[in-house]
Amino acid sequence: MKFKKEILCIGAGYVGGPTMAMIAYKCPQYRVNVVDILPEKIAQWNSDALPIYEPGLDEIVQKARGRNLFFTADIEAGIKSADIIFVSVNTPTKTYGVGAGMAADLQYWEKTARQILDCADSSKIIVEKSTLPVKTAQAMERILNSGKYEVQFEVLSNPEFLAEGTAIADLENPDRVLIGSQQTESGLKARDELVAIYANWVAADRIVTSNIWSSELSKLVANAFLAQRISSINSISSLCEKTEADVSEVAKAVGMDTRIGSRFLNASVGFGGSCFKKDIMNLVYLCRHYGLEQEADYWEGVIRINEHQKERFVLNMLTAMFNTLAGKKICLFGFAFKADTGDTRETPALTVAGRLVEENAQVVISDPKALDNARLDTQSIKGDIQFKEDPYEAARGCHAIAIMTEWALYRSLDYEQIFNSMQKPAFIFDGRNITDHDKLFEIGFNVFPIGKPKKVHF
Ligand code: NAD
Numbered sequence: 001m002k003f004k005k006e007i008l009c010i011g012a013g014y015v016g017g018p019t020m021a022m023i024a025y026k027c028p029q030y031r032v033n034v035v036d037i038l039p040e041k042i043a044q045w046n047s048d049a050l051p052i053y054e055p056g057l058d059e060i061v062q063k064a065r066g067r068n069l070f071f072t073a074d075i076e077a078g079i080k081s082a083d084i085i086f087v088s089v090n091t092p093t094k095t096y097g098v099g100a101g102m103a104a105d106l107q108y109w110e111k112t113a114r115q116i117l118d119c120a121d122s123s124k125i126i127v128e129k130s131t132l133p134v135k136t137a138q139a140m141e142r143i144l145n146s147g148k149y150e151v152q153f154e155v156l157s158n159p160e161f162l163a164e165g166t167a168i169a170d171l172e173n174p175d176r177v178l179i180g181s182q183q184t185e186s187g188l189k190a191r192d193e194l195v196a197i198y199a200n201w202v203a204a205d206r207i208v209t210s211n212i213w214s215s216e217l218s219k220l221v222a223n224a225f226l227a228q229r230i231s232s233i234n235s236i237s238s239l240c241e242k243t244e245a246d247v248s249e250v251a252k253a254v255g256m257d258t259r260i261g262s263r264f265l266n267a268s269v270g271f272g273g274s275c276f277k278k279d280i281m282n283l284v285y286l287c288r289h290y291g292l293e294q295e296a297d298y299w300e301g302v303i304r305i306n307e308h309q310k311e312r313f314v315l316n317m318l319t320a321m322f323n324t325l326a327g328k329k330i331c332l333f334g335f336a337f338k339a340d341t342g343d344t345r346e347t348p349a350l351t352v353a354g355r356l357v358e359e360n361a362q363v364v365i366s367d368p369k370a371l372d373n374a375r376l377d378t379q380s381i382k383g384d385i386q387f388k389e390d391p392y393e394a395a396r397g398c399h400a401i402a403i404m405t406e407w408a409l410y411r412s413l414d415y416e417q418i419f420n421s422m423q424k425p426a427f428i429f430d431g432r433n434i435t436d437h438d439k440l441f442e443i444g445f446n447v448f449p450i451g452k453p454k455k456v457h458f
C-alpha cells in the first residue's frame with residue numbers, strides 16, 4: 001500500500017510507543033516507524049509482551065502493528081525515509097556539571113539532532129515530543145541547519161500531556177493538543193501538516209496552536225501547576241492532622257468552587273513519576289538562569305513540600321509504632337508511583353522503603369505490576385527487603401501495612417483475613433486514603449490516614 005506520508009519517532013518509551021501507536025491506529029494513511037537505540041526494547045514492542053503496561057495499549061498495537069505501525073532498530077533508514085520526525089527521547093535531570101540536579105540533560109536529545117543531520121538527505125519536519133527547556137527548538141534548528149545537504153528542517157513543538165495509567169484514554173480524547181511553530185510561512189505550513197494528522201480524531205477546537213516558545217514553556221508550566229495542587233493539598237493534610245479537620249472534606253468543599261475545580265486534590269504520601277520533579281526543577285533552573293530568584297524559590301517550594309510529605313509519613317509511622325521500627329516487619333502495598341502502571345520512577349515507595357530500612361525495619365513489598373522494577377530500584381538499599389506479589393502473603397506476620405499506591409485491588413481485600421494473619425497490635429498507614437477507615441478500625445487495626453484523625457485502640 002502506498003502511504004500518504006511517513007512518520008518516524010525516535011525513542012520507543014512511555015511516550016513514543018503509545019503516542020505513535022495511537023497515530024498509526026487513527027491514521028492508516030500514514031506509515032509510522034518507531035526506532036530506539038535499545039534493540040531489546042524494539043524486540044519487546046514486536047512481541048506479545050510490550051515493554052510497558054498501559055491499559056488498552058495491547059489492543060491498539062495489535063490493530064496497527066504490521067499494517068502501518070513498525071518498530072525497528074534501523075534508525076538511519078528511518079530518518080532517511082521520513083517526512084516527519086518526532087523526537088521522544090528521555091530528557092532526565094542532569095546529574096553532573098553545571099545545573100546538576102536541576103537542568104535538563106539534553107545529551108540524548110542532541111544526539112538525535114546530530115543523527116538526523118548526518119542521515120537526512122531530504123527536507124523534514126522535526127517535532128519535539130520530549131519535554132524540553134524553553135528555546136531548545138532554537139538549538140535544534142542551529143544544529144540541523146549546519147549540515148552538508150541542501151535540505152530544510154522545520155522544528156515544531158508538540159509536547160505530550162498524557163498521564164501514565166490512562167495514556168490511551170488521554171491520547172484518544174485529549175483535553176488539548178498543543179502545536180507550537182515559528183510564525184514564518186514555512187513554520188506555519190509545517191504546523192498545518194501536523195494539525196492535519198491530529199485532525200483525524202481530535203476536534204478542531206482542541207488543537208491549539210501557538211508560538212514555539214509558548215508551547216515549550218506551557219508543558220513545564222502544566223506539570224508545575226498539577227504538582228503544585230498536590231503539594232498544596234498535602235501541606236493542608238499536615239494541618240488537618242493537627243486540628244481534626246478531614247482533608248477529603250476540605251478538598252471537596254474547596255474543589256466545588258468551579259474556579260478551583262475538584263480534580264488533583266487527593267492528599268497522598270507524595271507525588272512521584274518521572275516528570276513532575278524533573279520539570280519543576282527545570283523551571284526553577286530557567287528562572288534562576290534569567291535572574292528570577294523569587295520565582296525560582298516559589299516553584300522549588302512545591303518540591304520541598306513533596307519531600308517533606310514523604311518524610312512526614314515515615315515519622316508518623318515511627319511515632320505511632322512506639323518510636324521504634326527496629327526488627328518490625330512492614331508491608332508496602334504498592335510500589336508503582338501511581339495505579340495502573342508498572343512504572344516506579346521517583347516513586348515515593350522507594351523513599352519510604354529506604355527510610356524504613358534505615359530504621360532497621362524488615363520491608364515486604366507487594367505490587368501487581370511493578371515488582372520487577374521494585375527489585376531493580378531497591379538493589380542499592382542494604383537491608384532486609386522481600387517481594388511478594390500476593391498481598392495476603394505479603395502482609396502475613398507483619399506489624400504494619402503502608403498503602404503506597406492507589407491500586408483498586410487494595411480497596412477490596414479481605415482485611416479481616418489480613419488482620420488475623422498479622423502481629424498485634426496491627427497498624428495500617430493509608431498513604432492514599434483509599435480504604436474504609438471505620439471498617440478497618442472495627443476489624444481491630446490502628447488506622448493512620450493522611451490528613452484525617454487517626455483511629456487507635458489504645
Ligand atoms: P523513556 O525513557 O520511557 O523513553 C525514551 C526512549 O528514548 C528510551 O527507550 C531510550 O532508549 C530512547 N533513546 C534515548 N536516546 C536515543 C537515541 N539517540 N536514539 C534512539 N532512541 C533513543 O522516556 P519517556 O517517559 O517516554 O519520556 C520521553 C519524553 O517525554 C521526556 O522528555 C518526558 O519528559 C516526556 N513526557 C513523558 C511522559 C510520561 O508519562 N512518561 C508524559 C509526557 C511527556
Ligand code: UGA
Pocket residue numbers: 131160161162163164165223226230263264265266267268269270271272273274275276337338339
Ligand atoms: C503527569 C501529568 O498528569 C501529565 O499530564 C504529564 O504529561 C506527565 O506527568 C508527564 O509530563 O510525564 P503522570 O506523572 O503520569 O502524569 O501521572 P499523574 O496522574 O499526574 O500522577 C503523578 C503523581 O501524583 C502520582 O504519584 C500520583 O499518585 C500523584 N497524585 C496525583 C496525587 O498524589 N494526588 C492527586 O490528586 C493526583
